[in-house]
Amino acid sequence: MAHLRTSVWGPAEFVGVPPWWLMGEGLLVGVAATALIAGTTLLGAWTGRPSLADGEAGLVCAGALAVYLTLIGAGRALIGIAALLGVCLALQAPQAATGVVLAERGRVQPVVVTAVEDAGAAAGGRGRYLCSVADADGVPLKVRIWRGCGKTTRPGDALAxxxxxxxxxxxxxxxxxxxxxxxxxxxxxxxxxxxxGCMVAVVRSYRLSSSAGTAVPS
Structure with missing residues (x-):
C-alpha cells in the first residue's frame, strides 16, 4: 500500500511543512508552465502564426510539463491532473489571445446587419444568434457576429x-x-x-534519499 500510495501521489518524504525552497520550485514550475502555454498562443495571435495561435504549441508545452513531472518522480495522479489542467488552459488560450490582440490594436467600425440566424434553434438549443453583416461600403464580412447579436436584432440594424x-x-x-x-x-x-497543481506535484515528488547524500555509518 505504501508503494502504491507513493506511485500515485508521490513520496513526499518530509516531516511537517514542506521546505520553502521546495514550494518555491513548485511555484516556479507552475508559473513557467502557465506562461509558456498562454504566452506562445498570444505570440501566435499577435504575429499571425496559426500553429501557435490555435493552441497547438500550448498543447506541446502541456506535454512537456507532464514529461518533466515524470522525470522528477511526481505521483502519477498528480501528473495526470497537471497535464489535464495544462491542456484545458491551452484550449482556452486562443480565444483569450484573440481578445487581447483586438483590445490592444483593434479598431472599432460600424456594420449593418443583413441577416439573423437563431443558431441555438438550429442546433436544438436556445440562446445564441448569429448576424451576417456588411461594412459601410456594403461588402459582406466573411464571418458572422454573435457578440451584440440578439433576439431583437433585425436586418438593417447597426452593430459595432x-x-x-x-x-x-x-x-x-x-x-x-x-x-x-x-x-x-x-x-x-x-x-x-x-x-x-504543479506546486502539489513538485512538493510531493520530494524524496529524502535524493538530498541526504551518502549515509555515514554509526
Missing part, C-alpha cells in the same frame, strides 16, 4: 465590430468588458489551478 488592421484575426462584435483584462479573465481560474 472590432477588427485587426493587419488582418491576422477575424473581426468580432464589440461587447462590454471586452478589454485586455476581460479577455484574460477567463484564463485566471485555469492558470491558478495549473500553478496549484
Amino acid at each position: 465590430v472590432v477588427d485587426d488592421p493587419k488582418g491576422r484575426i477575424p473581426p468580432r462584435g464589440v461587447q462590454a468588458g471586452s478589454g485586455t483584462a476581460g479577455a484574460l479573465r477567463d484564463l485566471a481560474p485555469w492558470s491558478a489551478a495549473l500553478v496549484a
Whole structure:
C-alpha cells in the first residue's frame, strides 16, 4: 500500500511543512508552465502564426510539463491532473489571445446587419444568434457576429465590430468588458489551478534519499 500510495501521489518524504525552497520550485514550475502555454498562443495571435495561435504549441508545452513531472518522480495522479489542467488552459488560450490582440490594436467600425440566424434553434438549443453583416461600403464580412447579436436584432440594424488592421484575426462584435483584462479573465481560474497543481506535484515528488547524500555509518 505504501508503494502504491507513493506511485500515485508521490513520496513526499518530509516531516511537517514542506521546505520553502521546495514550494518555491513548485511555484516556479507552475508559473513557467502557465506562461509558456498562454504566452506562445498570444505570440501566435499577435504575429499571425496559426500553429501557435490555435493552441497547438500550448498543447506541446502541456506535454512537456507532464514529461518533466515524470522525470522528477511526481505521483502519477498528480501528473495526470497537471497535464489535464495544462491542456484545458491551452484550449482556452486562443480565444483569450484573440481578445487581447483586438483590445490592444483593434479598431472599432460600424456594420449593418443583413441577416439573423437563431443558431441555438438550429442546433436544438436556445440562446445564441448569429448576424451576417456588411461594412459601410456594403461588402459582406466573411464571418458572422454573435457578440451584440440578439433576439431583437433585425436586418438593417447597426452593430459595432472590432477588427485587426493587419488582418491576422477575424473581426468580432464589440461587447462590454471586452478589454485586455476581460479577455484574460477567463484564463485566471485555469492558470491558478495549473500553478496549484504543479506546486502539489513538485512538493510531493520530494524524496529524502535524493538530498541526504551518502549515509555515514554509526
